[in-house]
Amino acid sequence: MILAGVVTTLLGFVLAVLSLAITPSAGGRLAIVLAGLxxxxxxxMGVLNRxxxxxxxxxx
Amino acid sequence: MKKLIFTTMxxxxxxxxxxxxxxxxxxxxxxxxxxxxxxxxxxxxARLSGDPDGSxxxxxxxxxxxxxxxxxxxGDALNQIGQNRIALDFMWTLVTGFLVMFMQAGFAVVxxxxxxxxxxxxxxxxNFMVYGAGMLAYWLIGFAIxxxxxxxxxxxxxxxxxxxxxxxxxxxxxxxxxxxxAMFLTQGGGYDVGVMVLFLFQMVFMDTALTIVTGSAAExxxxxxxxxxxxxxxxxxxxxFANWAWGGGWLANLGANFGLGKxxxxxxxxxxxxAVGGLTALAVAMIVGPRIGKYTRxxxxxxxxxxxxxxxxxxxxxxxxxxxxxxxxxxxxxxxxGNLRIGAIAVNTMLAGMAGGFGAMFYMWLRYGKPDxxxxxxxxxxxxxAITAPCAFVNSICAVIxxxxxxxxxxxxxxxxxxxxxxxxxxxxxxxHGANGLWGVISVGLxxxxxxxxxxxxxxxxxxxxxxxxxxxxxxVAQLIGVATLVGLVFTFSFCVNWIVDKVIGQRVSAKSxxxxxDLPEMGQLGYPEFELKARPVxxx
Numbered sequence: 398m399i400l401a402g403v404v405t406t407l408l409g410f411v412l413a414v415l416s417l418a419i420t421p422s423a424g425g426r427l428a429i430v431l432a433g434l435x436x437x438x439x440x441x442m443g444v445l446n447r448x449x450x451x452x453x454x455x456x457x
Numbered sequence: 458m459k460k461l462i463f464t465t466m467x468x469x470x471x472x473x474x475x476x477x478x479x480x481x482x483x484x485x486x487x488x489x490x491x492x493x494x495x496x497x498x499x500x501x502x503a504r505l506s507g508d509p510d511g512s513x514x515x516x517x518x519x520x521x522x523x524x525x526x527x528x529x530x531x532g533d534a535l536n537q538i539g540q541n542r543i544a545l546d547f548m549w550t551l552v553t554g555f556l557v558m559f560m561q562a563g564f565a566v567v568x569x570x571x572x573x574x575x576x577x578x579x580x581x582x583x584n585f586m587v588y589g590a591g592m593l594a595y596w597l598i599g600f601a602i603x604x605x606x607x608x609x610x611x612x613x614x615x616x617x618x619x620x621x622x623x624x625x626x627x628x629x630x631x632x633x634x635x636x637x638x639a640m641f642l643t644q645g646g647g648y649d650v651g652v653m654v655l656f657l658f659q660m661v662f663m664d665t666a667l668t669i670v671t672g673s674a675a676e677x678x679x680x681x682x683x684x685x686x687x688x689x690x691x692x693x694x695x696x697x698f699a700n701w702a703w704g705g706g707w708l709a710n711l712g713a714n715f716g717l718g719k720x721x722x723x724x725x726x727x728x729x730x731x732a733v734g735g736l737t738a739l740a741v742a743m744i745v746g747p748r749i750g751k752y753t754r755x756x757x758x759x760x761x762x763x764x765x766x767x768x769x770x771x772x773x774x775x776x777x778x779x780x781x782x783x784x785x786x787x788x789x790x791x792x793x794x795g796n797l798r799i800g801a802i803a804v805n806t807m808l809a810g811m812a813g814g815f816g817a818m819f820y821m822w823l824r825y826g827k828p829d830x831x832x833x834x835x836x837x838x839x840x841x842x843a844i845t846a847p848c849a850f851v852n853s854i855c856a857v858i859x860x861x862x863x864x865x866x867x868x869x870x871x872x873x874x875x876x877x878x879x880x881x882x883x884x885x886x887x888x889x890h891g892a893n894g895l896w897g898v899i900s901v902g903l904x905x906x907x908x909x910x911x912x913x914x915x916x917x918x919x920x921x922x923x924x925x926x927x928x929x930x931x932x933x934v935a936q937l938i939g940v941a942t943l944v945g946l947v948f949t950f951s952f953c954v955n956w957i958v959d960k961v962i963g964q965r966v967s968a969k970s971x972x973x974x975x976d977l978p979e980m981g982q983l984g985y986p987e988f989e990l991k992a993r994p995v996x997x998x
Binding site: 403407418424427450453456 | 628711715716717739743744746747749751752753754756878879880930931933934937938940941942944945946948949952953956
């Protein structure tokens with residue numbers, strides 16, 4: 398689960414950088430970068446943090 | 458033309474522009490070697506009775522001559538003018554750097570005040586030793602990674618030895634990754650007066666980023682783990698991103714290589730310093746986990762209040778004072794190259810801080826019925842964090858808007874982190890520095906008005922920085938790529954480093970130590986030995 402979160406977060410960054418090669422238009426790059434950012438945030442908040450919450454100290 | 462300007466400056470500095478010349482006003486006169494020889498200087502005897510109005514002190518006789526036999530020459534005078542400019546820039550950068558260094562004291566008392574009394578020694582000690590741990594790491598290798606390939610910094614006289622950047626090609630363009638000159642301030646020509654000034658200024662910035670993390674992990678972070686984590690952050694994590702943004706790396710060149718505005722623009726470090734610190738704080742806080750008693754078994758948050766609001770607000774004032782070094786000092790000079798912008802930068806800084814304080818205070822007042830003191834302080838800091846990147850490129854109205862948004866954003870973010878993410882951040886560092894650092898980076902891409910002019914270009918692209926609202930959508934894209942790098946790469950790197958530290962050393966203290974308070978188990982001494990500390994049940998929200 399932690400590994401999945403790390404990979405997802407990193408993929409968001411990779412997508413944002415790829416926007417530089419995918420299209421020269423500012424609008425196109427903007428959309429791709431935002432998608433990459435959303436992917437990274439999902440990785441942090443939706444996957445990685447959830448993995449830690451499963452074993453959180455207050456659940457014990 | 459250059460000669461004309463030089464001669465005019467020379468005439469003005471030697472006091473020849475008026476009185477001794479008969480040229481019509483506005484017509485500069487060329488100065489000859491003869492003029493220089495015949496400059497009137499006060500007789501030494503005139504100084505014997507003192508100089509109460511200062512009219513005799515500081516004149517042509519104070520110019521250092523290269524050959525006493527020849528006396529004063531035009532070359533001597535020009536060299537003196539050049540050195541005066543660099544000296545002014547050195548003084549400016551050093552003094553503002555000293556102000557930034559003092560921010561460590563501000564962070565220390567803010568964080569200690571927001572923690573419980575039983576952890577006062579431990580929290581202060583983390584803030585104290587992060588200064589040394591970070592500095593050691595940065596001196597050894599961090600500075601070389603960050604600035605070793607930055608190229609010449611004209612304001613500091615060139616810094617010529619910083620010319621080694623490791624790059625690779627991607628999409629047909631060079632991507633600078635890290636520098637490798639000036640390790641230990643010796644290797645690769647690092648023993649240089651300009652490099653020393655740059656090191657001092659960049660070092661205190663780096664330490665600001667490191668001390669952000671101690672707040673989010675306070676009251677349960679093992680001291681040994683803190684030292685190792687901080688060392689790695691000062692040696693690698695921070696310098697890498699700082700290289701990409703400030704050291705001639707790939708983010709700074711998004712404009713030159715891909716036509717995205719002026720490349721990633723982060724004047725004083727909303728992203729480089731605060732978002733790097735805030736996102737690392739998030740990674741560490743997730744790994745360390747919440748304090749005992751912070752959440753109920755159902756996951757409802759409890760408010761664990763700090764022990765001294767006086768310390769908190771005093772610390773906020775210290776930080777606001779230090780920010781006058783942080784932002785205006787980031788010009789790295791006070792003379793030439795558009796550096797007189799320092800006045801606007803200082804005013805934007807104070808306005809955004811004020812707006813942030815008001816934004817948070819009114820938000821809390823409207824939502825909870827009271828103007829919360831600690832959140833008002835955090836609002837001030839949020840406004841300052843947010844204006845750090847755009848301070849040199851926006852007008853005062855936009856500075857207030859940026860600060861106001863930051864003040865509200867910090868409150869919303871604290872609630873989100875606390876209630877939705879269930880990440881325990883005792884001082885709100887993730888929200889103040891992480892969320893608002895990112896907001897500051899984005900705000901450059903929105904509000905930069907194209908009025909600043911630092912030598913006619915930025916990041917090697919001609920023209921002034923303009924955001925989306927002033928006609929350059931590409932700038933916003935460059936800023937967002939910076940944000941995506943911070944969130945996607947810097948966070949991931951910090952997380953992996955601290956995950957390894959957790960597995961090797963263990964990041965969290967024992968439950969027994971945590972309940973007792975970390976002062977005795979971790980530091981061997983109480984912060985307040987003469988006080989009787991009584992446990993008080995935490996209040997459920």
